Amino acid sequence: MSLSPETASALSARRAAVAAIDAAATDLVALSAFVHDHPEVAMEERRASAAAADFLADRGFAVERGVANLPTAFAADVGSGAPRVAYLAEYDALPGLGHGCGHNLICIAALGAGVGLAAALPELPGGSVTVFGTPAEEAIGGKVLMADAGIFAGIDAALGAHPGTAEAVCPTVPGSGQALACQAVRIAFHGQAAHAAADPYNGINALNALIETFNGINALRQHVTTDARIHGVITHGGEAPNVVPAYAAGDFLIRAATRAGMERLVERVRGVAEGAALMTGARLEIGLPEPANADMVTNRILAARIKRNLDEVGLRLPEAKAAPALGSTDWGNVSYLVPSVETGFPIMDGVCTWHSHEVVEAAASPLGYGNTLLVAKALALTGVELLAEPTLLRAVKGEFARETAARSR
Ligand SMILES: [Zn+2]
Numbered sequence: 001m002s003l004s005p006e007t008a009s010a011l012s013a014r015r016a017a018v019a020a021i022d023a024a025a026t027d028l029v030a031l032s033a034f035v036h037d038h039p040e041v042a043m044e045e046r047r048a049s050a051a052a053a054d055f056l057a058d059r060g061f062a063v064e065r066g067v068a069n070l071p072t073a074f075a076a077d078v079g080s081g082a083p084r085v086a087y088l089a090e091y092d093a094l095p096g097l098g099h100g101c102g103h104n105l106i107c108i109a110a111l112g113a114g115v116g117l118a119a120a121l122p123e124l125p126g127g128s129v130t131v132f133g134t135p136a137e138e139a140i141g142g143k144v145l146m147a148d149a150g151i152f153a154g155i156d157a158a159l160g161a162h163p164g165t166a167e168a169v170c171p172t173v174p175g176s177g178q179a180l181a182c183q184a185v186r187i188a189f190h191g192q193a194a195h196a197a198a199d200p201y202n203g204i205n206a207l208n209a210l211i212e213t214f215n216g217i218n219a220l221r222q223h224v225t226t227d228a229r230i231h232g233v234i235t236h237g238g239e240a241p242n243v244v245p246a247y248a249a250g251d252f253l254i255r256a257a258t259r260a261g262m263e264r265l266v267e268r269v270r271g272v273a274e275g276a277a278l279m280t281g282a283r284l285e286i287g288l289p290e291p292a293n294a295d296m297v298t299n300r301i302l303a304a305r306i307k308r309n310l311d312e313v314g315l316r317l318p319e320a321k322a323a324p325a326l327g328s329t330d331w332g333n334v335s336y337l338v339p340s341v342e343t344g345f346p347i348m349d350g351v352c353t354w355h356s357h358e359v360v361e362a363a364a365s366p367l368g369y370g371n372t373l374l375v376a377k378a379l380a381l382t383g384v385e386l387l388a389e390p391t392l393l394r395a396v397k398g399e400f401a402r403e404t405a406a407r408s409r
Contacts, residue, residue, distance in 0.1 A: 175322025
């Protein structure tokens with residue numbers, strides 16, 4: 001049997017991608033260990049982002065540092081023209097904990113995949129690969145700011161991976177791999193101080209307004225869909241019990257399955273706060289301290305290819321199941337612009353609480369590094385397929401258009 005020229009070159013592209021990741025494996029693990037051992041929190045990832053950008057520059061990527069006016073973000077390109085496949089790296093740590101979310105592994109999954117696909121480019125009909133360094137996933141969400149700055153314009157697909165426990169899956173099934181849209185809301189009330197016993201009738205109680213806001217939100221809960229999550233804390237509740245609080249404030253997070261649904265929910269909470277202002281006479285000040293995270297639109301066609309490639313490289317994950325979306329991620333905003341998959345993968349044999357010391361340990365373990373390198377290969381091989389198979393890219397884009405339109409209603 002003889003192979004068609006396309007099949008033969010696709011096969012040699014796949015071999016080149018895997019061989020390049022094998023050749024870089026020692027350096028990738030050393031880089032990840034360095035990031036792990038020097039944890040830097042959101043927006044302070046100077047050493048990590050410099051090390052990652054240098055790693056790619058040393059391997060022929062054209063690196064632009066500080067994209068989107070974020071000092072610790074970067075974009076590293078190789079190849080020319082479309083299609084453009086992107087891999088998204090993260091490297092921020094958690095305050096007081098270190099790499100309790102394993103972003104040092106997310107970093108080398110993306111770098112390894114980028115190096116792999118770059119090595120395969122000469123065997124492919126064309127296209128390019130970009131590795132993005134995306135800072136501050138745990139705080140302000142670097143991807144949100146990069147998306148708003150237009151950094152992902154022209155990208156055809158964005159791939160990456162997030163470590164997890166033994167229960168991690170590749171999100172191939174509708175309902176798996178979701179993340180909720182999330183908006184931070186700051187609600188403050190301005191009242192009038194007065195002696196709480198001598199002349200309370202001259203006071204306007206800002207704390208009462210805030211408490212009524214909580215009560216109103218609790219009344220709202222019965223009448224929202226089950227995906228909704230509204231939770232808050234009081235950050236200012238007054239100064240002394242004998243003074244009518246002139247100022248009270250709280251921080252809230254409002255989440256829902258889609259960005260459109262979340263925006264409707266934010267308006268309902270605004271209405272509650274306006275009602276509380278009316279009830280008490282306090283003046284409402286409501287603001288959005290951070291841009292919203294959109295929900296994650298996982299591209300199932302692309303996820304199925306990643307799953308197949310994970311199987312091929314020997315990382316067999318349990319089948320994904322439909323599950324309710326839990327947290328939120330700054331990747332959501334990217335996923336409304338570019339067909340996206342962030343696959344999960346296990347870095348431990350058991351199950352534990354995330355953002356914990358167990359994760360810090362697993363993020364620098366032989367199993368953690370080994371599985372991350374396998375994931376890098378699967379992501380690179382999926383990139384090869386995107387560049388080699390125009391029909392695949394068309395199908396991925398078709399699903400993207402349908403799904404983002406449906407969620408925007
Ligand atoms: Zn994380």
